[in-house]
Amino acid sequence: MKTIITIAALCLTLTVTAQNTFSHKSKNAEVILLSEGQRVSNLNNLIGLTPEIIADVAPDKTYPGATNAFLIRTGGRNILVDTGHGRELFNNLKAFGVSPEDIDIILLTHLHGDHIGGLVKEGVRMFPKAALYLSKKEFESASESALKIINHYSKEMVQFEPGVDTPLKVYDKIESMACYGHTPGHTAFIIDDLVIWGDLTHAMALQMPYPNIAITYDTDPQMAIKSRLKMLDYIVQNRLKAAGMHIPFPAIGSVKSNEKGGFVFEPLYLK
């Protein structure tokens, strides 16, 4: 058993350094991971930790993290979900033969800098043909610095109301669901059996087994916890898969509940 774990861990490490992208195919779409990079974070920004939790899941007082965006290819369209910091994004897209002009739609989970960093560079709109979709609530709560960026897309901006208890259509086969709390209008997107949940979690190693742990980046930590529990339950009940903007490589996996009221994330290694 020990040997198998070691080999699995080694494979993961090798894959991480070898590539930033990962392609997941489902019924109507191909979803491609566009990773901005992997990192190790300390526990300083987490809310609700106890010595028992730390001893259980983060004895070295760190956790692995990442920043990701995703490309959905469906119905002949190229649809970005967030744009990360905009550092590796353009190289990653290029690796799949996609230029910025090829992007038809950008869906935003929320307006934090690590999600809208690729929209505008040095005052220039990077995706000249893309329409920008975001929830009405997120737009209404936008900071001045975020507005400055998204206003480059104001002529092609679509504000929508995400589904609350059941997903609502956003575009073609893509649906949305409100996950408010991390930001006022934080939204998850669903294509086929995959939920792209934005920042529903930041510290997978801690927040899956202990979903009541919040983070100081949450605008409303209590609401973020409620949304996390609701969405994780929804995913388990409907046997969906999950992808997230801060899930370490390969950032896509399945979710199961455990006996302690928490959840387990099992990464997928599909090509």
Ligand SMILES: [Zn+2]
């Ligand atoms: Zn984020």
